[in-house]
Amino acid sequence: MSSSSVPVGSPRVSEHLAWSRLGARYEPDLLPFVRNAQSLQRVVDHVQIVQEAIGRPLAVENPSHYLELAGHTWDEVDFLCELVRRSGCRLLVDVANVHLSAHNLGFAAEAWLDRLPAAAVAEVHLAGHSADPRLGDALWIDSHDAPVHEGTWALYRRLMERIGPRPTLIEWDGPLPAFERLLAEADTARRILGTVETAS
Amino acid sequence: MNGPTNFHARWFAAIEAWRSGNLPDETLSEAFDPGFAVYANTGLQACIAALEANFPSVAHWLGGPCFRPLAGHFARLNPPTDARLILYGETFAEFLCECEPDSDWPYLQHLAQQDRMWTLAHVAADAVPLDFARWAAQDPESLGAARLHLAPATHWHGDSTLPLWDLWATARAADIGRSTVPWRGQAVLTTRPADEVLCCEIDAAGCAFLQACAQGLPLADAAEAALRVAPEADLQVLLSTLFAQGAFAEDEPPHFSMDS
Numbered sequence: 001m002s003s004s005s006v007p008v009g010s011p012r013v014s015e016h017l018a019w020s021r022l023g024a025r026y027e028p029d030l031l032p033f034v035r036n037a038q039s040l041q042r043v044v045d046h047v048q049i050v051q052e053a054i055g056r057p058l059a060v061e062n063p064s065h066y067l068e069l070a071g072h073t074w075d076e077v078d079f080l081c082e083l084v085r086r087s088g089c090r091l092l093v094d095v096a097n098v099h100l101s102a103h104n105l106g107f108a109a110e111a112w113l114d115r116l117p118a119a120a121v122a123e124v125h126l127a128g129h130s131a132d133p134r135l136g137d138a139l140w141i142d143s144h145d146a147p148v149h150e151g152t153w154a155l156y157r158r159l160m161e162r163i164g165p166r167p168t169l170i171e172w173d174g175p176l177p178a179f180e181r182l183l184a185e186a187d188t189a190r191r192i193l194g195t196v197e198t199a200s
Numbered sequence: 201m202n203g204p205t206n207f208h209a210r211w212f213a214a215i216e217a218w219r220s221g222n223l224p225d226e227t228l229s230e231a232f233d234p235g236f237a238v239y240a241n242t243g244l245q246a247c248i249a250a251l252e253a254n255f256p257s258v259a260h261w262l263g264g265p266c267f268r269p270l271a272g273h274f275a276r277l278n279p280p281t282d283a284r285l286i287l288y289g290e291t292f293a294e295f296l297c298e299c300e301p302d303s304d305w306p307y308l309q310h311l312a313q314q315d316r317m318w319t320l321a322h323v324a325a326d327a328v329p330l331d332f333a334r335w336a337a338q339d340p341e342s343l344g345a346a347r348l349h350l351a352p353a354t355h356w357h358g359d360s361t362l363p364l365w366d367l368w369a370t371a372r373a374a375d376i377g378r379s380t381v382p383w384r385g386q387a388v389l390t391t392r393p394a395d396e397v398l399c400c401e402i403d404a405a406g407c408a409f410l411q412a413c414a415q416g417l418p419l420a421d422a423a424e425a426a427l428r429v430a431p432e433a434d435l436q437v438l439l440s441t442l443f444a445q446g447a448f449a450e451d452e453p454p455h456f457s458m459d460s
Contacts, residue, residue: 022208026280027215028246029239034207066235104235135234 012123012167014059014092015050017043017080030063035074040082047087059122060084061092064142065101077115090122095159096171099152100129100140109155118163126156126189127171144173148185153192160196168193215240219276247275250285254319255292257311257371270299286319307362314368317355317390321397324353329393329446332439344420348413351391351449356402356410358387365401372399393446400445405433410447 018030033039043060050058060083062076074082080091093116102109128146132139148156148170160166168189172182207228214231217223218240223231230236251271252259259267274295280288293312300308329351338346358364365386389402389410402410405426412422426433442448 019208021283022212024281025212026283027212027243028250028280028283028285029243031211031239066238067230067233069230132234132238134237139234139238141238 008054008056012059012092013050013054013056014061014123016061016063017083018063032063032065032067032069034069034071035076035079036071037073040074040079040086043083044086047083047089051087051089057088057090057122059090059092061094061125062097062101064094064097065105066139066141068105077112081115081117081120084117084120091116091120092123092125093121093159093166094125094127095156096125096127096129096148096152097142099149099155100142103140109151110158113155113159114162116159116163121159121163121166124156124159124166124168125171126152126168128152144171145175147181148188153188156189157192157195160192165193165196215243216276216279219244244272244275246285247280247288248272250280250288251275251292254286254289255312255315257315257368258292258296258308260371260374261305261308261311261367270296273299286323289316292316307359307364307367310357310359310362310364311368311371313357314364314388314390317357317388318397318399321353321355321390321392324351324392327351327353327449328451330443330448330450332443335443335448345418347416347418348422348448349451350410350413351393351446353390353392353397354410354447355390356387356407357390358385358402358404358407360385360404362386364388365399369399389442389445389447391445391447398445400441402438402441403430403433405430405435406438406442409435409438409442413448 016030019033020027020029020031047058047060060080062080083089084091093113095113098109098112101107102112126148127142127144128148129140130143130146131137132141156168170182170185170189172185176182210228214223214228214236217227218231218236248268248271251274252264252267262270274289274292278291278295282288289312293309293316296312297309330348335346336343363381363384363386365388366381368388370381385404387402387404387407389400389406391398408429409422409426412425417425423435426435426438
């Protein structure tokens with residue numbers, strides 16, 4: 001990407017906190033990495049390159065996690081907060097990914113969300129997940145092919161009540177249900193946002 | 201994440217080992233975690249889905265249950281090098297040819313090439329199509345020496361023994377009711393004069409004419425090349441078809457395209 005400003009019509013531009021390329025090899029997935037001082041600085045550098053090119057803050061999204069890597073020296077929330085502080089980026093909080101990762105890795109999703117700086121959150125994502133075909137409920141997959149889980153809705157409500165309403169996207173890639181089912185999901189999000197707006 | 205770190209290289213090596221079903225003991229320890237399978241599978245499924253989207257006519261004629269294992273085999277041997285997955289599968293046609301050189305479906309590699317032509321036309325740089333009336337209005341004496349510049353999206357592909365257009369168009373229309381295709385040699389012209397990719401059948405004379413234009417030969421030589429392969433060819437009809445499809449650009453097109 002060039003250092004000159006690239007016109008982008010979208011109100012927000014986002015990317016996941018993940019990697020997918022090494023040299024000439026590209027893997028179409030959001031891969032995990034070890035959070036340490038070196039990777040933090042590399043992400044900061046890359047975010048700043050993008051922000052310079054698009055002329056606006058990038059929103060960085062938390063990915064889903066399926067295993068615990070050895071060697072982290074930064075907790076994920078601390079890593080995101082420091083990334084925001086150093087680069088001036090914002091956060092796209094995927095509440096479903098937090099819910100799923102907390103289940104798979106065994107941490108408290110509520111505590112994870114409660115530590116996010118409210119002012120940095122630009123957008124929220126929600127999605128449904130499925131159980132691993134082999135391991136069942138021991139491992140959840142971010143499949144985007146099911147209704148948003150009740151637990152995810154509860155986390156979303158908790159986050160919105162704390163930080164106030166945010167633009168929210170529900171991801172459902174397939175197999176798609178009847179349109180009315182999708183509208184019902186959106187209505188649930190609208191009801192929660194309406195409650196929060198009324199209260200604030 | 202672009203730095204060639206030991207972790208990243210070992211992760212990719214572990215993914216490839218996992219997909220081959222042979223994880224060595226000394227591989228990344230996380231590769232033995234049940235969650236690693238999610239990463240290894242997700243990337244592979246994304247590659248297969250990209251091939252299915254990029255080569256719809258091959259997928260149509262083979263059917264999903266046959267196409268997907270074949271696509272998975274290709275993806276294991278040829279992982280993507282570009283994040284733009286619309287360009288993934290550059291060597292898929294050759295792979296199909298090498299995979300089953302004596303198969304009963306010799307047309308699959310040609311269908312794959314035609315699907316690729318469609319993609320390349322779709323992502324090609326925009327160009328203003330050459331206006332026939334304006335071009336034809338020039339001094340008749342100089343027409344023979346004039347050169348026609350192919351638009352960046354213009355591609356053609358054919359085979360002298362296979363009904364490529366009928367097979368490809370049937371698959372693109374998902375015309376599963378059509379059971380017979382007349383077996384004769386056909387070629388397909390692919391263009392994109394505006395937003396939409398256009399495809400039509402052309403004959404051997406058309407292919408020879410376009411090849412001559414691509415080589416930078418003047419109109420007189422291109423016409424001679426067309427008549428050499430098909431002495432009965434109607435050059436007026438041929439030119440009319442090529443102009444109507446937007447095969448030529450107003451100016452010499454820029455060299456940039458997504459494929460470059």
